[in-house]
Amino acid sequence: MRRKPQIAFFWLSVLLVALPFLTGAALGNSWVRVLDFALLYVMLALGLNIVVGYAGLLDLGYVAFYALGAYLYAWLASPHFGVHLPFWAVLPLGAALAGLFGVLLGAPTLRLRGDYLAIVTLGFGEIIRIFMNNLNAPVNITNGPQGINLIDPVALGGFRFAGTQQVLGVSLPSTYLFYYLFLAFTLAAIFIAMRLQDSRIGRAWAALREDEVAAAAMGVNTRNLKLLAFAMGATFGGLAGGLFAAFQGFISPESFNLWESILILCMIVLGGMGHIPGVILGAVLLTVLPEALRYIGDWQRHAFGHVYVDPSDLRMLLFGLALVLMMVYRPAGLIPSRQRKREFAAEDGVAEQEQASLYDARG
């Protein structure tokens, strides 16, 4: 019995290593690119999960941190400013900048109730996007809607991730190389997220999420912990942003609109807020399914000789439907954590009511 987890772990590792080859052989190399994005979204979803799932703060401007990481990477490693810092130096800078902005944004808003926070973060996301779009004149900082291209390819100690490389006698295209790079970061992110959840901080976040007044009464420093959640989530976002910029070699404000934030939120809601396996599943599903949706277009062309409904138009519609249906019928997600399930199943939110009456008494 005791060996079972280790055996499972072994096979999982084999699967993860072999996955791009299996995918490439079965579905073609374009799907390996989808895998890369799936890993990127797993990182993003894990980051947002810290804010929304652990600490219970609804952040709708998460993509702003992603954008900050990506733009910092583009500024410091492209011909745009003529600065070419190495990958390993820029990435932490991007993550740190995003974390700093997380604190700056969080500090004034965390005194407020959750739904106000949602709107403020939403507004922040939009502000960042407007600035990205317009800061190309009189001083060209973001290059406006055209975005920044020719971002330096990733190189680690002389090993370049662009183009096909020979590794141990196997020739690997760049999407494969990025898969392993992203896999390493994703595994680290999962590890950090797991350790955080089980730590003293993670338990304080859970307390805060469930009943802030009670948590404060137990000596939880609610303000600092909320700020920490915000900063941690933002750091994950900034890191993923840097990786995204390095991977694409090109960024523009297009990639960082509100729907991206909502998409990441959908991932964690679908999978199960606050539960790491659920979040991973949600992120993978919502990256892979839209790609699979493309076949609907082919199918229409095949059946009617014409594409009536563009699958990419359907994509967001289905996400919206999924959000509503999940919340109404399975609010704890596809793979909920045991704790969450109980929270959502509580008959009429006893804790909520008590909390509300407390506020009334104080106000």
Add this chain to the structure above:
Amino acid sequence: MDIFTQQLINGLVLGSIYALVALGYTMVYGILELINFAHGEVTMIGAMVALSVIGLLMGAAPDLPGLMVVLAGVLVAIPACMLLAFAIEKMAYRPLRKAPRLAPLITAIGVSIILQNAAMLIWGRQYVSFPRILPEARHELFGAHITDLQIAIVALSLLIMAGLWLLVQKTRLGRAMRATAQSKEVAALMGVNVDRVISATFVIGAALAAVAGVLVSAYYGLAHYYMGFLLGLKAFSAAVLGGIGNIAGAMLGGLLLGVIEALGAGYIGDLTGGFLGSHYQDVFAFFVLILVLVLRPSGLLGERVASRA
């Protein structure tokens, strides 16, 4: 031409539209403490439905006067939006009334996405232009220009707001709404049908949104499936500025936000030495929102202080 007066007029016109939309947010928030994210999208649907009706009528009866055609569009858009809001409340919000706070907020976002994309499938991705069939005379006012349409927008908005004020203060339904806003439980004990009051609140807000949608598309001369998002956010900011849950506050906040935006867009170039231009107009609403939330979360006229949870 006096730029200050001109921007003031533009701001008041835009602000009265914001106020109409803000009322929908504030009424729903006052009763359910729910940010009805989909409200901006309801506004957009109002504009789109009206434009479809206007297009049909212009094709079927080209001799009809423009004002009549637009009026017909509005009269179809209002019940369409009311029905839509009724359905949204019933299907997406009511089942979650006792769920944790996050849940209805997430469904609200979901509904918003659904409406936006449904509108995109129905009316397409491109801008729908508002036909130029309304009288366009311009008048001089304190050294600035004001068009017939602008006068009509302000007048109509004020009229509707006065009507709403009477409805809330003087009628039986209005009293039930105020009672429900204070306490759902006690209102129910007093014989108020809370579910029906909540439905009515959504439906009334949607009717105002429909009018606002037509006005805003007439003002800008176009409509777009994405127009509801920014309009909704700004209107929500206006509601917070005035004090969310407070009806007079929403009106004041809307007008004020319109003026801030117009003046800000008019002068930001001079203030920053040309570094930032008028395309930053959309940023002001968010800065106002953040400032209000930080400095005075209860808004200008609100009494209840936003609590911390």
